[in-house]
Structures are given as C-alpha cells and as structure tokens.
Amino acid sequence: MSKTDTTNVRLSPPPPQLMRLVNPLVRRVLTTRSLGRRIRRQGLIEFTGRRTGRTLRVPVCLHDVDGQTLVFTERPWRRNFAGGAPVTVTHRGRVRRGRALLLEAPPPRQAPHSGQLSTTGPPRSNSG
Numbered sequence: 001m002s003k004t005d006t007t008n009v010r011l012s013p014p015p016p017q018l019m020r021l022v023n024p025l026v027r028r029v030l031t032t033r034s035l036g037r038r039i040r041r042q043g044l045i046e047f048t049g050r051r052t053g054r055t056l057r058v059p060v061c062l063h064d065v066d067g068q069t070l071v072f073t074e075r076p077w078r079r080n081f082a083g084g085a086p087v088t089v090t091h092r093g094r095v096r097r098g099r100a101l102l103l104e105a106p107p108p109r110q111a112p113h114s115g116q117l118s119t120t121g122p123p124r125s126n127s128g
Helices: 016-031 076-081
Strands: 042-048 055-061 063-065 068-070 085-091 094-100
Touching (some): 042 076, 055 076, 076 085
Antiparallel strands (some): 042 055, 042 085, 063 068, 085 094
C-alpha cells in the first residue's frame, strides 16, 4: 500500500455473549508457542486496569500501519491507555513489553445534508 492510499476500518465485533465463551480458548491458543505463532493477525494484550488494578488479558486483532502496531476498538477497556500505560503483547508466540497510548479518532464525518449533495451546478433556490 502506498503512503497516499487510505484504508477504512469498520468495527464489527461479535456479540459480547459469544466473546465471553470464545475468549478463554483464544487466550490459551495465543499463549501456546506452537499454535500462537501460526496466527498472524491476532494477538493478546495484557495490561492493568486503571480503576480496579486487575490484570486484563484481551485478544485483539493487530494492524501494522506505517511500522506501528495498532489496535482498533470501541470497547471501554481502551480507556486504560489514556496518557499511556505499560502493556505486554503476545504475538505469534513472542512476548514483548512496551507502552501503549490511546489515540482517539476524530468523530466520523456526517453525510452531507440532502440539499447539499449536488455539486455539479449552482445552488438551487427553493422559493417557488
């Protein structure tokens, strides 16, 4: 992908009930060296909750964007990284420690009002 190309990311996570059933299995697979190294885009992030102090282990999809590893989510746990926080990432059987930072995306642009959709000619007057 060239630097001028952009990719839209559409978040569509499975239902939370399904994730509660599947995530324990996914966590185990991702931390198993022989199985985890075969999975390319999935990773496991481990961090401490800022309010509870509990250690959280969350399976995520990792994206390489311009040499940076990014995770896209709307889940509330993302707020643990506001201002930066220590994180452990398990990816392809390798464990790395570092610091993660929450980057808030700008709000999505709203679709133009239907009266502004025509851009091929001068604005029309609605007076009749």
